[in-house]
Amino acid sequence: MKYKALGFTKTETKQPDRCEFFMLSQDELTGLAPAPQYPQPVATGLTAFGSYLAHARPIVELICRVLAMNLDLPPSTFMEKQSPTSKSGTLIRLIKYPASASEVDRRTSLVNHTDMGTITLLAGVLGGLQILRPPTESGGDEVWEHVKSEPNCLIVNMGDALVQWTGGVLRSNVHRVTYPPGEQAAYDRYSVAYLIRASSDCKMERLQGGRIPDKEVDGNYEDDDILADDWERKKNMALISGKDCVKSTGGNPMRGE
Ligand SMILES: O=C(O)CCC(=O)C(=O)O
Numbered sequence: 001m002k003y004k005a006l007g008f009t010k011t012e013t014k015q016p017d018r019c020e021f022f023m024l025s026q027d028e029l030t031g032l033a034p035a036p037q038y039p040q041p042v043a044t045g046l047t048a049f050g051s052y053l054a055h056a057r058p059i060v061e062l063i064c065r066v067l068a069m070n071l072d073l074p075p076s077t078f079m080e081k082q083s084p085t086s087k088s089g090t091l092i093r094l095i096k097y098p099a100s101a102s103e104v105d106r107r108t109s110l111v112n113h114t115d116m117g118t119i120t121l122l123a124g125v126l127g128g129l130q131i132l133r134p135p136t137e138s139g140g141d142e143v144w145e146h147v148k149s150e151p152n153c154l155i156v157n158m159g160d161a162l163v164q165w166t167g168g169v170l171r172s173n174v175h176r177v178t179y180p181p182g183e184q185a186a187y188d189r190y191s192v193a194y195l196i197r198a199s200s201d202c203k204m205e206r207l208q209g210g211r212i213p214d215k216e217v218d219g220n221y222e223d224d225d226i227l228a229d230d231w232e233r234k235k236n237m238a239l240i241s242g243k244d245c246v247k248s249t250g251g252n253p254m255r256g257e
């Protein structure tokens with residue numbers, strides 16, 4: 001388990017972020033890794049997190065099966081790469097964004113990023129999450145657009161691992177969190193993000209078959225020889241060092257399109 005204090009990372013204006021979070025490792029929650037000493041608020045909710053995982057996994061599985069089937073791949077293709085019984089960096093992030101009561105607090109709370117893993121499930125009540133719409137084909141600008149929370153609904157993000165495995169057919173969208181719109185800005189914002197990562201020893205090589213474009217055709221062999229753990233480390237380092245800037249990747253045509 002890890003904790004990120006308020007203001008530890010920077011936003012696009014180099015100001016401190018406006019969120020704090022606990023990161024609960026799935027491996028630690030399920031016993032694949034030794035359980036840490038949880039702080040009291042987390043310790044008292046441990047059974048709820050077990051139950052959350054039990055409810056969330058079938059949702060992730062359904063999404064992954066549908067994605068694979070639409071790519072003419074065996075339905076279990078993505079699930080085999082992120083089995084909950086193998087070690088991974090999968091985590092539940094419990095996030096608190098303080099209320100944006102004053103004008104100076106009305107700014108980015110969590111900097112723009114793409115999620116690194118496969119699928120993310122987001123649960124929350126207040127607004128503030130925004131996605132960056134890609135430029136239109138006619139040359140229109142990129143625009144930040146609010147994503148509205150709906151009762152009984154989760155928000156689903158696709159992450160960079162799905163882009164990598166599908167040779168850029170699936171897309172990981174750039175998103176950020178800003179202050180909630182209207183009167184909601186006066187309230188603390190809480191969200192729960194379930195960030196699924198590939199199994200640590202899973203190959204990040206592009207898949208073959210189905211509607212996945214052939215590597216030989218586009219000549220892109222990037223990261224073919226890397227395992228998930230090292231791939232995530234490499235991406236993190238590139239971001240921290242400023243070598244890589246956040247961009248939405250994917251959205252390429254499927255094979256035969
Ligand atoms: O709090 C949210 O709505 C988004 C959180 C998020 O993007 C993340 O944890 O990666």
Ligand SMILES: [Fe+2]
Pocket residue numbers: 113114115120175
């Ligand atoms: Fe995210």
